[in-house]
Amino acid sequence: MLRFAVRRLLLLVPILVGLSILVFLFVRALPGGPETALLGENATPQRTAQVREAYGLDRPLPEQYLRYVGQAVQLDFGTSTRYRTPVVDEIQRRFPATIELGVSAMAFAVGVGVPLGFVAARRRGTWIDNLSTAGSLLGIAIPVFVLGFLLKAVFAVELGWLPVAGRQDQQQFFGADHPTGFFVLDGLLTGDLPAAWDAAKHLVLPAIALGTIPLAFITRITRAAVLEVVEADFVRTAEAKGMTRRVVTRRHVLRNAMLPVITIIGLQTGLLLSGAILTENVFAIQGMGQLMAGAIADRDYAVLQGGILFLAVVFVLVNLLVDLSYGLFDPRVRESG
């Protein structure tokens, strides 16, 4: 198991090297440069040259890349041209918001998707099965920003049940203390329960908007996996032995059906991070997504490079965790690991 984990972590190295080159070239292939965003139409050739020189953009690409890598291995990802802060600080400041959003979205997707898929499979061909199939198709098809806008229009603007934007109501909880950056947790830690409740309410609509696509996938995969397992011989055997349906479901069906579901959860977690760009923008959550979207508009190379590499590491780690969690469900993985 440990060897497996170490091997997977070592694999990170070639992935990151390859990705860093790709990202490095990609951001420089974008039309315009940071000077476009910084100087606008007032960009005289002299000022443009000055900015390019200040950020080392006038040097040959290989030199820029080596310099970048040299600093990156020391965890120095450079300075944001937009915010003028070290990229590492900016990521540290933004990441909790994205985690909070991602975890809520995943909790929603898993919490609704697995039971829904299971029920759909066990009641195959009924209205609930048809509804979940049609619903998950719709969930995959509808763009996050459209869904987010609609959710807000109904539940925030029309009904006024939930907040529209941001992570905390600034009229009531302005200047609240945020020791960890996770606003719900911060409210609990500082004993400000109304603030924690308010932060949680701010998460509901973004989590639904962002969680819809994973929800759809998880529902469909759960349904398919459960259908496959219930027809397996060992389930029939278990039933024939006279085990109750509940025990069969818990011990045999769910456990075996969960393996593909966990895989899809791992993959969806990575996609969640990119979906967060749109969700964060629509709900004005200043997380990694907004950071990256702003960095693209501002041609903030350092933030783009550092942010994408950081997200890549997160993605690989999440998938590693997923692989390790197989052991919990499948003893065969434990033994062969």
Add this chain to the structure above:
Amino acid sequence: MRHRPAAAVGLLALSASLLAACGGDDSGSEGGGGAAGGTLVFGASADPVSLDGAYTSDGESARVQRQIFETLVTTAPGGTEIEPLLATEYTPSDDGLAWTFTLRDGVQFHDGTPMDAAAVCFNFDRWYNFSGVQQSSSVSYYWQTVFSGYAQNEDPELPQSLYASCEAPDATTAVINLTSPSSSFLAGLALPAFSIASPKALEEFGADDVSGTGETPSFDGTFGTTDAVGTGPFRLESNEPGTSVVLVRNEDYWGEKARLERLIFQPIADGPARRQALEAGQIQGYDLVDPADLGALESGGFQLLERPAFNVGYLAFNTAKPPLDNPKVRQAVAHALNRQALVDAQYPPGSEVAKEFMPPELFGYAEDVPEYPYDVERAKQLLAESGVANPTIEFFYPTDVSRPYMPNPEANFQAFTSDLEAAGFTVTPRSAPWNPEYLDTVQSGGASMYLLGWTGDFGDPDNFVGTFFRTQQAAWGPLAPEIYSQLEAARTEGDLEARTAAYEEANRTIMEFLPGVPYVHTSPSLAFAPNVSGYEPSPVGLEEFASVSLG
């Protein structure tokens, strides 16, 4: 193992989708009957970059700085005329080289230290002595725009500084000495970039702790992030980037105190999200309303305020390139263009057709410049008189850019091209990405006819027509010599009335010569909740929240 290739694909999809999002985009009167007190949340499009005005040039930073800090002079609410603020009087010496500012007596910074002549000189000397990365035009942009250079220019191409020194003969008199006469710098001083900050706080909170010259500038002090100490009607309470900037009323303010008890700026980058936040009552106002939302907001009972135009979009000629050296050809182009149709079709309500190279709100705008109304027959006639057979013009327009005065350059290009073809011109299209190719081509004189525009930095005509035409530039080619001399004389004229007349005259000369065809001024809108009163939009974006109240 089967998921591993899929994981790699997911990873690539993730980075690709990050990059694919690169579509790119890119910017009072008395309170009246409202009650004093309350909290107003304003939806900003971004966090302020810094609350230290010396280091910023963006609108969102200026908006917040403006409430915490004050400048020596300011602009009249809703206008561009210069008015006293921390200085009650300001007079130039006869040679125009020394400006004496009489300071308001008894004003204190938020930290209780006195705002006096020594403090004013401390601030000016601080900016003048910027070094290293502080001299980058992206950091101290407005110092460079207004005063050109520093005490020790590190870039040999920077011109000599306009600023020479500051003297404080007594506590309420500050004298600013210049290296050459200038009248345009006074308007520049109204910018939040020239906010007078507490010298004690600047030192205590490390405003000049900028290290790591070159590619890794690092602002190590807390002045401008968690600390900002000025004399304004609001004090900084907290600043948490991404969440909000919270200001509270300055109870010791020297003038009329702010009506709001608390003012909060919450960053909401997405336009539709700002609109929904206003509709849901989460914010009480926001800037840069999407023109498509104007109707819905209005019918929803929200207030829409129009910010007076402070930009100009123009079609420029390079007079060094035939046939544009021929005045009749230039006039034919001007008459051929249906500017009104373009503005109606492509620009938000409130936009107007331009007839000269600066906005009407600015002093020196002349009502009686030569105009070139849309008249195809006249254009054909002028073309015939010009003696140029089969006139062919290369028409340059930028791609990958959207500016307030040019939301969609290609649409402008297409509309103008069909106008020109109808008048008998042959148009050769030329396009290039905005930066660097397009701007380089234009500025080096490589484009014969091109689309461009300008958003003003501060309320002085020199910031418009002076920037374009005071000196000969490759982009425009040679102009009538009197344009240069008139603009130079207007820039240094000390008397406002005489300056106004001088700029009016220059504008008439410019439009007579016709170096290009100005075609649009645009006015962005702000939206407020129905109970907000006292907000006065300013063409230069210098808006006070002190007079704003909640009814």
